[in-house]
Amino acid sequence: MDSKKKNDWRQRLHDVIYESNTVAGKLFDIILLLLIIASILVVMLDSMEYYHENYGGLFLVLEWFFTITFTIEYILRLICISRPVLYMRSFLGVIDLLAIIPGYLSILLVGAQSLLVLRALRLLRVFRIFKLTHFLSEMRFLGVAIRASLKKITIFLLVVLTLVIIMGSVMYLLEREYNHDFRSIPDSIYWAIVTISTVVYGDISPVTPVGKFVASLIMLTGYGIIAVPTGIITTEMALAIRYRKETHEVCPHCGKEGHDADAKFCKTCGGALK
Numbered sequence: 001m002d003s004k005k006k007n008d009w010r011q012r013l014h015d016v017i018y019e020s021n022t023v024a025g026k027l028f029d030i031i032l033l034l035l036i037i038a039s040i041l042v043v044m045l046d047s048m049e050y051y052h053e054n055y056g057g058l059f060l061v062l063e064w065f066f067t068i069t070f071t072i073e074y075i076l077r078l079i080c081i082s083r084p085v086l087y088m089r090s091f092l093g094v095i096d097l098l099a100i101i102p103g104y105l106s107i108l109l110v111g112a113q114s115l116l117v118l119r120a121l122r123l124l125r126v127f128r129i130f131k132l133t134h135f136l137s138e139m140r141f142l143g144v145a146i147r148a149s150l151k152k153i154t155i156f157l158l159v160v161l162t163l164v165i166i167m168g169s170v171m172y173l174l175e176r177e178y179n180h181d182f183r184s185i186p187d188s189i190y191w192a193i194v195t196i197s198t199v200v201y202g203d204i205s206p207v208t209p210v211g212k213f214v215a216s217l218i219m220l221t222g223y224g225i226i227a228v229p230t231g232i233i234t235t236e237m238a239l240a241i242r243y244r245k246e247t248h249e250v251c252p253h254c255g256k257e258g259h260d261a262d263a264k265f266c267k268t269c270g271g272a273l274k
Contacts, residue, residue, distance in 0.1 A: 067103030086254035
């Protein structure tokens with residue numbers, strides 16, 4: 001009987017914290033979002049000299065209030081699920097933890113409280129609260145495409161890195177006697193990166209005719225290079241769109257979201273879904 005009451009208590013707590021399809025659950029999430037926004041504003045205002053000098057004490061009290069409140073909320077999230085370790089390792093679980101660590105870290109490191117702006121990441125919960133699950137689905141879809149592109153993009157970046165090292169070294173040889181801006185090969189590589197990315201700050205520029213010709217080739221190459229990662233990701237998105245499915249509710253065991261619409265068990269912990 002006691003075990004049943006305990007499970008009922010945990011289930012009710014789970015419905016309030018993780019589910020937003022009830023009045024209590026939606027109210028909890030909205031209050032949580034308001035606290036997150038308020039805590040971010042406090043951190044931002046505290047970074048401004050005028051407000052820090054006049055209201056620094058108040059901001060300190062508020063920051064600790066938010067930190068303790070979010071700590072309690074994080075603990076409750078772990079209590080009401082059967083496999084808390086899996087939630088701690090999940091994307092939202094890591095974000096929730098990062099939201100409270102800087103507050104305690106500020107005791108040891110001065111200025112660490114500025115990292116509390118990481119709480120802004122918790123605003124991602126707004127998609128679930130207001131039933132904007134299709135946005136979460138699009139985010140997951142984009143994440144799948146990017147993960148599938150990582151190997152190709154990594155190889156592409158290695159090729160680009162090799163290219164800027166070579167071109168930077170060539171420009172150093174061409175310009176070093178006539179242009180003091182190209183003082184070393186690292187400076188020349190910096191120029192090549194800025195040029196090939198089409199940023200072109202203008203702090204370093206070639207002066208010799210041959211140097212200008214090589215710079216023109218690098219600029220033209222840059223336009224072509226920009227299109228490569230875009231094409232890679234677009235291709236992966238076209239492949240991933242074939243396997244897109246609607247999402248299911250939150251797993252009551254580990255807090256994992258994003259299951260298929262016809263899923264019966266959690267793809268992370270194997271627990272039965274509602």
